[in-house]
Amino acid sequence: MATHKGSEGVVKVGANTVAEVRTWTIAESADTLEDTSMGDTARTFKSSLTTFTGSLDVFWDETDTNGQGALTIGAEVTFAVYPEGDASTDTYYTGTAIVTEVSRTASFDGLVEASVSLQGTGALTETTV
16 A cells, blocks of 8 residues: 655646645535435435535745746636656646635744635546646
């Protein structure tokens, strides 16, 4: 069974690698529809529509105009996460997403950081490089 270090990961917006990524998350979910009817002894459900959300935390880098700079509120982007890196045969997840939130934080004894939240629009795809 293969395991991977988080430091191997890569996040891209379109073809551009996002600089200074510290963490990323992609969550997938599916709605359910109840189809229980009279005479049933237990509730039953059918799978319905799916969705995904994503987030990433970065050390803020104003010079990363094609990566971090493309993640502006309301922007629709192609978002891709490469958990094991982006070399040939590596698995990655990609989809179109809308940037729903960007927050920036700083403390006197730390680096300036930014957090980005994304709402998927359409399906999330798992594929290989």
